[in-house]
Each structure stands twice: as structure tokens, then as C-alpha cells.
Amino acid sequence: MASSNDPRAASARGKTFFGHPGGLATLFFTEMWERFSYYGMRALLVLFMTAAAAGANPGLGFSDGTAAAVYGLYTFFVYVLSLPGGWVADNLWGQRKAVFVGGCIIALGHFTMAGPLVGLPDLPTFFGGLLLIVIGTGLLKPNVSTIVGELYPEGGARRDAGFSIFYMGINLGAFIGPLICGYLGENINWHYGFSAAGFGMVLGLVQYKLGERMLGAAGHLKTGEGAEVLAARSRRFYAISAAVLGTLGLLAWMIASGMLAVSIETVARTLGVVVVVLAVLYFAYLILLAGHTREEKKRLGVIFWLFILAAMFWSGFEQAGSSLNLFAERLTDRVLFGWEAPASWLQSVNPIFIIIGAPLFGMLWVSLARRNANPSIPVKFALGLLGLAAGFFVLAWGAAHATPENPVSPAWLVVTYALHTSGELCLSPVGLSSITKLAPENRVGQMMGVWFIASALGNLIAGLVAGQLENLAPAALFLNVGMIVGGAGMVALLVSPAVRKLMGNVE
Structure with a gap:
């Protein structure tokens, strides 16, 4: 005892x-x-x-x-x-x-x-x-x-x-x-x-x-399975894993050695296209051929819409480690009392805003719910995209005045991260929750995987977009991203009543 x-x-x-x-x-x-x-x-x-x-x-x-x-x-x-x-x-x-x-x-x-x-x-x-x-x-x-x-x-x-x-x-x-x-x-x-x-x-x-x-x-x-069943499953898993890793390792070696004349950018773009095509085909199968009820089909359509919006959001948000990090290094004045702070320190700004903002947003949603004014899930996704776009518009404005000889204040990035965090707090916390509410009972695990795939796709696109710094000035790149994401946010806001109807009584 x-x-x-x-x-x-x-x-x-x-x-x-x-x-x-x-x-x-x-x-x-x-x-x-x-x-x-x-x-x-x-x-x-x-x-x-x-x-x-x-x-x-x-x-x-x-x-x-x-x-x-x-x-x-x-x-x-x-x-x-x-x-x-x-x-x-x-x-x-x-x-x-x-x-x-x-x-x-x-x-x-x-x-x-x-x-x-x-x-x-x-x-x-x-x-x-x-x-x-x-x-x-x-x-x-x-x-x-x-x-x-x-x-x-x-x-x-x-x-x-x-x-x-x-x-x-x-x-x-x-x-x-x-x-x-x-x-x-x-x-x-x-x-x-x-x-x-x-x-x-x-x-x-x-x-x-x-x-x-x-x-x-x-x-x-x-x-609850026996040792023999687990052992056989383990052998199959290790064999498949070894084959996959070996194949990927061989392809990587062939690309690095020049035996395959394929750039890493091409690999990333091709992978992105494949993921998008597979996602479309998967949802088409679920909605048209998987035998779901009419209500379930409507909700699966909503999940597909949220999948698209989430991928777009992360494609902008996850540039924090790439294009925004390069902007911090090359065009931001980080000198404090004669000492230059590392560019990577600005990566710590977003977590600070999350720690501060998460409880505030939680209280805001509760307060609005008491007044029967809590935004619907589709509206929160739209607000997340608009917050992200606003951050890129701010940074585009700052970048337009930045040169290596005359870098701009880190305040431009701080404000950008504050707006991006606001967008994240509108979209991210409700993402997984909304998926579990909307998915058919026998598809919850798969739909959770879909959410991870949306994040993965967004990260992949973020890297490809950030690579455009080779061809575009930072101000032009950030403005383009802001316009695309902002346009998606406006569309999401306009269609949110129709999406809300498709959800039925789920909220």
C-alpha cells in the first residue's frame, strides 16, 4: 500500500x-x-x-x-x-x-x-x-x-x-x-x-x-494481441521501413552526386503537386464513393474546405523560419547598445505572444459565447487568414524602406509576428477540434491525419515561396503573399454562412 x-x-x-x-x-x-x-x-x-x-x-x-x-x-x-x-x-x-x-x-x-x-x-x-x-x-x-x-x-x-x-x-x-x-x-x-x-x-x-x-x-x-502477432508485425514494419529509407537514401545520393539531374526545388514542387492531387482524389472518393450519408458528405466537404484554408495559412505562417528569418538577418537593425543581437532571436517573439495571447483569446471566445456572438468555425478560419495577411502587409511596408546599408527597426517584425500570432490563435486551436466534430465516426483517425497533411503541405509551400527571394525583392514577396492570403481570407469570410449551413448542428 x-x-x-x-x-x-x-x-x-x-x-x-x-x-x-x-x-x-x-x-x-x-x-x-x-x-x-x-x-x-x-x-x-x-x-x-x-x-x-x-x-x-x-x-x-x-x-x-x-x-x-x-x-x-x-x-x-x-x-x-x-x-x-x-x-x-x-x-x-x-x-x-x-x-x-x-x-x-x-x-x-x-x-x-x-x-x-x-x-x-x-x-x-x-x-x-x-x-x-x-x-x-x-x-x-x-x-x-x-x-x-x-x-x-x-x-x-x-x-x-x-x-x-x-x-x-x-x-x-x-x-x-x-x-x-x-x-x-x-x-x-x-x-x-x-x-x-x-x-x-x-x-x-x-x-x-x-x-x-x-x-x-x-x-x-x-x-491485447499475443507476442507472436506483435513479433510478425514488427518484422514487417522493420522490413518496409528499411526498404523505404534505403530507397530514399539511394535517391538522395544519386541527386547529390549528379547521377540524377534533379534540383531540390524540383523535388519539393513535384512532391507538393502529388500531395494536392492525392488529397483531391481522397476527398472525392470519400464524398462520392465511400457510402456516407448526405449529412456526412456535407461535413466531409467542409473538412476539405478547412483543409485548403489551413494549408494556405501555414504556407504563410511557416515562413517565420525562412523568408522572415532571412529578412531579420539581412535587413533588420539588431544593434542594441553597440552589440548586434543574433537574427535567430527574433524567432522567440511568436512564443511570447502565444503565451500572452492564448488566455486572452480563450476569455474572448467565452465572453462572446455568453452573448451568443462567438464566431463560427469557418469565420475563425477566415479571421486567421486575414490576421496573417495583415502581418505580411505590415512587413511589406517595412521592407520597402529597408536596404543592407539602412536596415529597419525590428519593430516591423515584432508587429508582424503579433498579427500572425493573432491569426494563429483564431485558426489553430479550433482546427483539430473542428475535425473531430465534423468527421464521420469511422473516419476520425483519418481526418486527424488530414489535418497533419494540411500542416505538412503548408510547410512545403512556405519553403518554395520563401525561395522566391532569389527573384523578388522582400517587399514584393511579402506583398504578394499578403494579397494571396488576404484574398483567400475574404473569400472564406464571404462563403462562411454557406459553409456553416453545411455543418448542420456541429459547432
């Missing part, structure tokens, strides 16, 4: 972490350190790739187009691999093992990227490290959130409050990562920044293992 001082007993009473299960603290800091590593490295990624290959702190010397395409492909696969990562946890390992193995692979990826510090070659370690981080994030990211949900079998408002605390950990890590990794990477050595990201993930793994007992039974494999 557990004593009153036993942490397991305290966890069971739910009074160990802001009145929540003790396991929430374990997951809070695991995710905080994982996001520290992810956003810390991401803040350096495009800057490192575009830095001159010679000098005191050499980079890879890539063109803007190539660097942005690599960035888009990297962030695309981070989201896409969340789908097989969830499958592995559900069918082979359980979420708890998937999180730990994923974190180990992430840390290995960051240290691989830092390989030139011990004399390893730049390009193989760079791309090998990115591949490892993608695989590890696919295992960790979706499953740590699943374990949080399992800490609250009763569901309800307490679970929502637990997730709110958990998301604060995400943004705390996203805030700190660029500050530490950015300073080390830009001011000392890029690979020190990558190393710092790896050490952050190691800290997360250490505290995860130390606090694992607080998770109780959450995150264990629950298939």
Missing part, C-alpha cells in the same frame, strides 16, 4: 503539478526540451545553409531557393511522419516507448549535425542529421500528447486545463531554444548551436526517465 508521501499516491490524488497528475510535469518538461531542440535548431537552419562556405563561421553556401526548399522538405516530413509515428505507438511499442526512442533519435540527429566539430564532413552529417530528427520527431511529437490525454480518463474541463498547461511547456521551449542555440550558432559556431539543441533533448530524456513512474499506466501498449 502506498504511503501518503509516495509520489504515486500523490499522483493518483492529482495534486502534484498545479493540481494535476504528477505525470503532467514529466510530459511538460519532456515536450519543453523537445521544442527547445526543435525550434533552437530551426532558427539556425536557413541561416546556416545560406551562410558563406568560407570565413570565420562557415555555412553551406546554398542559394536562397535551395535552402528554402530543403527547409520546406524538412518541415513537411516532420509533420507527415507523425502519422506512421502514431501507428508505431498504437500497434508495436506503446506511446511511452515511442516517445523515448524518438527523443534518442532526435538527440542523435542534432549531434550528427554537429559532426564537423570532430572533423566529419559537412553535407553528409547535415542531411543525415535532418533525417534522424524527422524520424525522431515523428515518433515523439504525436505520442507525448496522447499520453497527456491518458492522464485524464475522465475527460472534461480538467483535461482541457491539463493540455493548456502542457502547451505552455511547448511555447516555453520554443522561446528559450532560439535564444541559446541562436547565440551559440551565429556568434560562435553553427555546430555549437546544433549541439546545444542535442543537449536540450538529452536533458528532456533524462527527466522523462526519472519521472516516468509518475505516468502510472499511461502510454503502455494496449493492443
